Amino acid sequence: MIKTACFYFLLLFYALGVSAQKNSLSDSIYNPNIKTVLFQGRDAEEPYPKIRLGSDDMLELHFDELGTEAKNYQFTVVHCNYNWKPSGLLPNQYIDGLNSDFINVYNNSFNTYINYIHYENSFPNFNMKPIISGNYLLKVYEDGDEEKLVLTKRFYVVDYSAKIDAVLRRATLARHMYTSHEIDFNVNISALQSFIPRNDFRVTLRQNNRWDNAKYNIEPQFVLEKELQYNYEEENVFKAFNEFRVFDTRNVRFGGQSLYKNYLSDSSVYHAVLYAEKDRSELPHRYYIDLNGHYIIQNLDGQNDDLESDYVWVHFYMLSTYEMEQDVYVFGALSNWKLKPEFKMEYNKEKHWYHTKVLLKQGFYNYVFAAEKNGKPDLEELEGSYYETENDYEIIVYQRSMVLNADVIVGYKLINSLRGEKDEE
Numbered sequence: 001m002i003k004t005a006c007f008y009f010l011l012l013f014y015a016l017g018v019s020a021q022k023n024s025l026s027d028s029i030y031n032p033n034i035k036t037v038l039f040q041g042r043d044a045e046e047p048y049p050k051i052r053l054g055s056d057d058m059l060e061l062h063f064d065e066l067g068t069e070a071k072n073y074q075f076t077v078v079h080c081n082y083n084w085k086p087s088g089l090l091p092n093q094y095i096d097g098l099n100s101d102f103i104n105v106y107n108n109s110f111n112t113y114i115n116y117i118h119y120e121n122s123f124p125n126f127n128m129k130p131i132i133s134g135n136y137l138l139k140v141y142e143d144g145d146e147e148k149l150v151l152t153k154r155f156y157v158v159d160y161s162a163k164i165d166a167v168l169r170r171a172t173l174a175r176h177m178y179t180s181h182e183i184d185f186n187v188n189i190s191a192l193q194s195f196i197p198r199n200d201f202r203v204t205l206r207q208n209n210r211w212d213n214a215k216y217n218i219e220p221q222f223v224l225e226k227e228l229q230y231n232y233e234e235e236n237v238f239k240a241f242n243e244f245r246v247f248d249t250r251n252v253r254f255g256g257q258s259l260y261k262n263y264l265s266d267s268s269v270y271h272a273v274l275y276a277e278k279d280r281s282e283l284p285h286r287y288y289i290d291l292n293g294h295y296i297i298q299n300l301d302g303q304n305d306d307l308e309s310d311y312v313w314v315h316f317y318m319l320s321t322y323e324m325e326q327d328v329y330v331f332g333a334l335s336n337w338k339l340k341p342e343f344k345m346e347y348n349k350e351k352h353w354y355h356t357k358v359l360l361k362q363g364f365y366n367y368v369f370a371a372e373k374n375g376k377p378d379l380e381e382l383e384g385s386y387y388e389t390e391n392d393y394e395i396i397v398y399q400r401s402m403v404l405n406a407d408v409i410v411g412y413k414l415i416n417s418l419r420g421e422k423d424e425e
Contacts, residue, residue, distance in 0.1 A: 025078070025084045026084070027153050027154055027336055034063055034064070036064050036297060037151055037153065038060070039060070041059060049156065050155065051157055052159075052160070053130065053133045053159045061103075061120060061122070062118070062119070062306065063118075064361065065117050066114065066311075068115050073119060073140055073141070074103065074144060075138060075139060076091075077123070077137065078136065079093075079132070079135070081134075081407040082407040083216060088405075088406070093131075093404065094131060094134070096129045098128055103120075105120045106120070108307070111310075112310040116311070120306070123138070132401075132408055134156065134157060134398075137153070138152065140152070159411075161192055162188060162410045162411030163187070163191075164411050165185060166185035166186075168181060168182070168183050168417050171237050171387065173234070173237075176237055178386070179240060180237050180385065181417055183415070184230065184236065185413070187201070187228040188227050189201065189226050189399075197228060198220060201220070201228060201410075202216075202218070202407070204394075204398070206396070208292040208293050208391055209392070215238075218230060239385045240389040241368070241391075242285065242386060242389055244290040244291065244366035245277060246364070246367075247365050248364050249364075249365070250298045250364060253301065258274050265313075270312040272315065274315060276319050277316075277369070278319050280384050281383060285386035285388045290390075293332040293366045295332075295363050298362065310362055311359050311360065312361075313359055316330050317355050318345065318354040318382070320347070323349070326371040327345075328345045328354050328371055328372075329343045330367050331343065331367065332366050332367040334360060335367075339376075391416070391417045392415070395412065
């Protein structure tokens with residue numbers, strides 16, 4: 001009787017956990033057969049999920065499902081406040097057109113050992129267009145049932161009414177000076193109406209398109225008439241970490257960067273074995289061009305990157321003379337910026353290395369090794385942190401709309417630690 005009760009309790013606990021996960025408004029994948037989810041503009045080297053309100057900007061959704069059976073997928077979008085909780089607005093208050101639409105473009109892979117169906121769609125489209133700015137969540141679901149979620153992706157619609165003047169520099173305080181970046185900025189709100197600016201505006205800062213270490217609800221340090229000033233020495237500081245490690249599987253027959261060897265297994269699946277990497281936390285910083293944690297899908301042997309790129313078992317190795325107390329993961333956009341179980345590495349006491357293998361589509365990838373600390377990724381433990389590192393940072397300014405009783409985005413700036421401002425109205 002006790003065992004039966006325990007079983008049902010655990011079953012209920014699991015069900016509640018899955019339900020809570022599906023109700024979370026985050027970038028998530030709920031079907032293990034769904035792979036390589038990308039939702040970004042056409043420029044793959046700047047994969048920031050944003051569009052300008054009232055413009056012709058467009059985001060493209062791409063994802064694969066392993067297998068050969070096509071599914072009936074639809075999508076909808078939900079408006080959210082600055083903290084990614086539903087704003088409570090009705091769809092007709094933020095969308096012009098239909099509340100949902102079908103994903104009608106899909107094709108079977110060809111010239112690949114692993115079969116999959118590639119789905120794609122664009123937003124906004126003829127049937128759905130946003131009419132207000134703000135945070136949005138894209139929800140893809142099956143058979144017309146929003147409870148049968150397949151994936152969710154965050155994006156934002158930007159209005160550039162507020163003007164941002166930003167400077168990205170080496171951190172001011174001595175304890176951060178060699179490891180961190182500081183973002184000082186002012187927000188000009190002269191084009192906006194506000195009775196209490198300190199309460200009406202909120203700012204979110206992001207590093208390299210990550211949400212896991214974003215800084216939310218930063219208040220202005222000073223309010224001078226129509227200008228909000230953010231010149232902190234702690235609240236706007238990010239660990240700079242290190243340049244991302246890279247590997248290239250665009251050519252599975254002849255190899256690529258960081259690949260020790262490629263081979264086709266007896267089960268007709270490609271394997272790409274990477275060179276064993278070292279802990280970089282005590283090594284001098286070395287600059288090289290990377291994608292700031294992202295990846296680009298490409299196949300050098302085919303004509304169609306989306307349909308002819310095969311899936312490859314990529315083997316990751318990290319040398320270590322001892323087993324760490326923390327769990328170690330492969331981390332980056334390839335893991336959806338999460339510590340996912342399939343990216344967890346296992347320690348081999350005889351070989352003195354950590355290892356894991358992950359099924360990834362052919363392309364050019366960035367990644368790092370992350371140690372788990374209090375359930376969160378700790379990049380500094382294995383990668384170090386150096387102020388010389390090149391990173392992208394986003395400044396997102398929200399205003400509480402008195403008319404809508406919801407948060408809208410009124411300012412945006414993308415800035416790079418080496419190249420300065422990258423985004424202008």
